[in-house]
Amino acid sequence: MKCAVLQPVIAVALAAALTGCLHSDKVEEFGGPTMGSTYSIKYVRTQGVAPLAELKAATEAILAEVDVQMSSYRNDSLIETFNRAPAGTCQAMPEGILQLVASGKQLGEESAGAFDLTLRPLLDLWGFGPGARIEHAPDADQLAQVLEQIGQRHLRIEGEQLCKDLPLQVDFNSIAAGYTVDRVIRRLGELGVSSYLVEVTGELKAAGRKPDGSHWRIGLEAPQEGERVAQRVLELDGYGISTSGDYRNYYEEDGKRYSHTLNPRTGKPIEHRLAAVTVADPSTLRADGLSTVLLVLGPEEGLAYAERKGIAAFFVTRADGGFVTQGSTAFEQLFAAGAEQ
Numbered sequence: 001m002k003c004a005v006l007q008p009v010i011a012v013a014l015a016a017a018l019t020g021c022l023h024s025d026k027v028e029e030f031g032g033p034t035m036g037s038t039y040s041i042k043y044v045r046t047q048g049v050a051p052l053a054e055l056k057a058a059t060e061a062i063l064a065e066v067d068v069q070m071s072s073y074r075n076d077s078l079i080e081t082f083n084r085a086p087a088g089t090c091q092a093m094p095e096g097i098l099q100l101v102a103s104g105k106q107l108g109e110e111s112a113g114a115f116d117l118t119l120r121p122l123l124d125l126w127g128f129g130p131g132a133r134i135e136h137a138p139d140a141d142q143l144a145q146v147l148e149q150i151g152q153r154h155l156r157i158e159g160e161q162l163c164k165d166l167p168l169q170v171d172f173n174s175i176a177a178g179y180t181v182d183r184v185i186r187r188l189g190e191l192g193v194s195s196y197l198v199e200v201t202g203e204l205k206a207a208g209r210k211p212d213g214s215h216w217r218i219g220l221e222a223p224q225e226g227e228r229v230a231q232r233v234l235e236l237d238g239y240g241i242s243t244s245g246d247y248r249n250y251y252e253e254d255g256k257r258y259s260h261t262l263n264p265r266t267g268k269p270i271e272h273r274l275a276a277v278t279v280a281d282p283s284t285l286r287a288d289g290l291s292t293v294l295l296v297l298g299p300e301e302g303l304a305y306a307e308r309k310g311i312a313a314f315f316v317t318r319a320d321g322g323f324v325t326q327g328s329t330a331f332e333q334l335f336a337a338g339a340e341q
Contacts (some may be wrong), residue, residue: 025045035063043193044208057187064179066096083171085164089163090162094167099179114264123260131317154166155170165213180203181200184198216236220234241278242288244291244294273317274299276295279311280334307330313330
């Protein structure tokens with residue numbers, strides 16, 4: 001979900017028109033509001049694909065389910081009910097929530113703590129939580145106090161229950177949208193769709209070919225204020241794309257910039273030069289989480305981590321009043337055909 005009203009949406013679908021297409025198959029699309037933002041589905045209608053109304057109803061049923069289970073902006077969501085419960089609480093949870101918790105714990109362990117689902121109190125402290133925005137940096141004592149109330153090590157799964165040893169507050173905004181994209185794609189596949197571009201609040205995945213034989217194409221947006229410019233065009237087939245960035249959601253105090261992306265290891269906003277990072281992975285959920293991990297790690301440590309783990313990642317770093325870009329080895333190999341665009 002990645003806090004839809006705050007998340008920088010950098011990966012954007014290119015609305016290329018299908019002109020002169022002589023095929024009987026055609027691209028259809030639908031979309032609408034969700035999670036404080038929007039979703040968009042483009043797919044190729046072939047024989048055996050369910051009617052558009054059925055596809056839309058199935059998609060929106062999943063979106064509604066995710067919202068009522070995982071939203072941090074609904075007091076009645078399952079995760080908010082869990083968040084209000086005291087330390088020592090166990091609560092029965094659906095498979096989706098347990099999957100996200102397991103994925104979050106795995107990402108945190110793999111990255112030596114650069115990913116954490118329990119940062120909600122820190123987000124509130126720094127003014128980036130779902131409540132009122134407070135553009136004022138906390139002092140050291142306030143930070144130390146809140147740091148005692150976070151940590152995925154205090155969150156555990158017991159059978160079908162989610163349990164916490166501290167009064168933790170879980171926030172799925174860093175991975176829920178990627179999870180939702182994967183859920184929607186599985187359901188569309190059950191309804192006959194094999195060629196698609198699915199986007200939910202900026203996280204997306206595409207597979208198959210359009211009727212003219214071309215790939216689905218998306219643009220990576222350059223980190224510029226006030227306008228959207230595609231700086232790299234990618235052809236996708238079976239990969240999810242997620243971008244995390246800090247250039248749109250921040251505030252300044254006494255000349256210092258405070259990003260909405262927090263480093264779980266320090267409890268403070270990131271302070272390095274990395275403006276945005278895009279990750280491609282067959283799992284959109286994992287791409288979603290990894291883009292956050294790499295943004296937290298920064299340009300040097302993040303690139304080294306991506307190279308070591310074989311992650312396909314594209315880094316946009318601030319330099320001398322502008323930006324420089326660099327793709328990991330896996331990214332450049334994956335998208336070599338489109339590198340010249």
